[in-house]
Amino acid sequence: MHRYNILAVGAAACLSAAITWYLVDPHAFVLHKLHLQPRLLSTSRDTVSTSNFAFYKLSLQWPPSTCTSEPPAGLNCRGPVPGQFTIHGLWPQDAKDKRIPPYNPANPCTTDIPISPDNLIPYLQQIDEKLKRLWPNLRNSGSEQQNQFFWREEWRKHGMCSDYPDEPFDYFNSALNLRDGFDPAFQLTPGKSYTVKQVADAVRRQVGAKPEIACSRSKEVKKRLQLWEIRLCYNKEMPPKTLKDCPKDFSGPCGSLQDSITFPDPPSSSDEMADHSAGIGSEFQASDEK
Structure with missing residues (x-):
């Protein structure tokens, strides 16, 4: 006993x-x-993330600006140029509005095992057509190879450290759903010029939160500033849906809210845009400037 x-x-x-x-x-x-697996502890990803990821930033680019701007915003656009805002990316940011670094197995941002970029494309088959329309690679939006390359890069740089490291369909589909909720031109008139503040105010009236306005510099007219991207910030949740004020008012070469920026007209043809933009850009897409 x-x-x-x-x-x-x-x-x-x-x-x-x-x-x-x-x-x-x-x-x-x-x-x-x-x-x-950590997921057995809870149904919430917040309990297993080891990153300092604080909020999402949805970056929507204006293709006519991307295709007529100097680097780093500018691209050598060879395919059809959309006349609507398209997705540049859905980016996890830290509390200081810095990009969460890409996934690194030696210092992982998540306790889940992310899907490799090499295995990404089969997960996107159900939304492939919508991605081509709303999340194209502007370097050549008509190229299947270039579009897939861009999606793999955005997944590698941002998606693998999001709330969806092993659910790429949900990551990309969440961004598409967010983009679907807005007026394609945010009630701005192509061909007109605005101050940075006027653009920000117009967006804020529509979405109810302060955006970040990203400017670029025209390669055609020296020193002319253009509206390149509108960036919207969302609380960290699954799926992202609650807008919050972005920490920064503007980025890029803009220096104040009173700077005048042009909202370029869409091109009359893809050939014209290709001629205008020859010789600019990066390998696959405009840089993820923060």
């Missing part, structure tokens, strides 16, 4: 120690002792 009492006391002590360890460091307890 004495031996059984000793065993009972020992078992209780072990259980108590295990509970204490779990409360102090549940992640280590689960991963290193039980070898379970």
Whole structure:
């Protein structure tokens, strides 16, 4: 009997120690002792993320600006140029409005195992046509290869450290759903000029939160500033849906809210745009300038 009492006391002590360890460091307890997936602890991703990811930034670019701007915003556009805002990316940002670095296995941003960019495209088959329309690679929006390259890069740089590291369909579809909710031109008139503040005020009236206005510099008219992107900020949630004021008022070469910026007309033809934009840009898309 004495031996059984000793065993009972020992078992209780072990259980108590295990509970204490779990409360102090549940992640280590689960991963290193039980070898379970973190998702079994909770249905919320917030309990398993190890990044300092604080909010999302949805960046919507105006293709006629992207295709007529100097680098880093400008691209050598060879395909059809959309006459509506298209998605540049859905970016996880930290509390200081800095980009969360791309996934690094040596210092992972998540305890989930992300889908590799090399395996991304099959997950997007259901929304492939919509992605081509609203999230094209403006370097050549008519090229399947270039579009897929762009999506893989956005996934590598941003999606793998989002709330959806192993659910790429949900990541891309969330961005498409957000884009669907807005007036395609934010009630701005192509061909007109505005101050940065006027653009920001027009967007804010429509969406109910302060945007970040990203400017670019025209390669055609020296020193002329253009409206390149409108960036909207969202609270960190699944899916992102609650808008918040963006930390920055503007970015790029704009220096104040009173700077005048042009909202370029869409091109009359894709050939004309290709001639205008020859020789600019990056390998696959405009830079993720923050």
